[in-house]
Amino acid sequence: MSQTITAPHAAEPTAPEPVVKIEGITKGFPDRKKGFQPIVGLTDVDIQEGEFITIIGPSGCGKSTILKMIAGLESADEGSIRLAGKPIDAPSRELGIVFQQHVLLPWMSARQNVLFALETDPHNTRSKSQLESLADEYLELVNLSHAADRRPAQLSGGMQQRVGIARAFALEPKVMLLDEPLGALDALTRHELQLQLLELCEQQKRTFIMVTHDVDEALLLSDRILVMGTGPRAQIVHDIAVPFSRPRDVENLEQDPKCHELRGFLLNSLTGH
Ligand SMILES: Nc1ncnc2c1ncn2[C@@H]1O[C@H](COP(=O)(O)OP(=O)(O)OP(=O)(O)O)[C@@H](O)[C@H]1O
Numbered sequence: 490m491s492q493t494i495t496a497p498h499a500a501e502p503t504a505p506e507p508v509v510k511i512e513g514i515t516k517g518f519p520d521r522k523k524g525f526q527p528i529v530g531l532t533d534v535d536i537q538e539g540e541f542i543t544i545i546g547p548s549g550c551g552k553s554t555i556l557k558m559i560a561g562l563e564s565a566d567e568g569s570i571r572l573a574g575k576p577i578d579a580p581s582r583e584l585g586i587v588f589q590q591h592v593l594l595p596w597m598s599a600r601q602n603v604l605f606a607l608e609t610d611p612h613n614t615r616s617k618s619q620l621e622s623l624a625d626e627y628l629e630l631v632n633l634s635h636a637a638d639r640r641p642a643q644l645s646g647g648m649q650q651r652v653g654i655a656r657a658f659a660l661e662p663k664v665m666l667l668d669e670p671l672g673a674l675d676a677l678t679r680h681e682l683q684l685q686l687l688e689l690c691e692q693q694k695r696t697f698i699m700v701t702h703d704v705d706e707a708l709l710l711s712d713r714i715l716v717m718g719t720g721p722r723a724q725i726v727h728d729i730a731v732p733f734s735r736p737r738d739v740e741n742l743e744q745d746p747k748c749h750e751l752r753g754f755l756l757n758s759l760t761g762h
Pocket residue numbers: 518519528546547548549550551552553554555
């Protein structure tokens with residue numbers, strides 16, 4: 490007779506260590522007239538490797554400030570932020586950033602812009618020809634191979650933003666921080682790039698933390714949506730798991746009643762209803 494033997498004190502499976510661990514952070518800024526202004530209230534978040542996290546919240550609540558603290562560009566007043574267990578106290582190549590405004594070198598082509606970032610990476614161990622292939626690979630991933638030799642002035646806003654995305658992705662950071670990456674684009678280009686970003690994220694399986702004002706963008710791309718409340722001392726008021734399986738399809742999402750329900754909930758939380 491077969492028998493199942495269970496260890497008397499089998500260890501509980503432990504959750505993997507979060508790639509980003511935010512513990513008890515607060516942040517404020519000095520104001521010449523009003524004195525110290527508290528912005529971000531006590532905040533704790535664990536982000537697991539491979540998750541796509543979106544932060545949404547009312548304007549001025551401190552979303553970008555949180556992203557800048559994770560990027561090592563601002564320090565928290567209290568608490569700590571760790572990347573794979575190590576405190577983040579300065580920008581690092583493990584943390585890639587894409588801002589709303591692409592900062593490309595105007596005298597270089599799209600390809601040279603990506604290549605320059607790779608060549609000046611102090612941790613680079615690849616040869617020049619390997620870097621050239623890598624730059625081409627990432628430009629292809631954002632559908633820009635045909636425009637690789639054009640300079641920024643010869644590219645549309647959406648194309649320039651795609652070069653910025655290719656450049657940040659090509660450095661293959663552990664965590665990609667996106668601060669309203671599509672915020673400056675017209676609605677059509679924005680939608681196109683959302684789909685491209687979705688495809689890229691699903692192919693790359695990296696960790697993403699994005700700030701956006703666009704609820705539909707958050708629902709399309711995220712595994713979790715963190716909703717911040719109003720300030721001062723704004724905190725995360727909802728941490729929502731997005732239940733849609735991947736790969737995602739916009740049309741299926743649009744017809745899914747769960748998506749409508751979540752969308753309504755998010756819009757209501759943003760408008761304070
Ligand atoms: N370096 C700074 N010095 C002083 N105040 C700052 C600084 N950075 C941000 N702030 C203030 O902190 C508050 C939060 O700014 P932040 O950009 O993080 O908000 P946000 O939620 O990303 O806003 P939005 O949605 O409008 O982009 C704002 O009142 C802003 O003026």
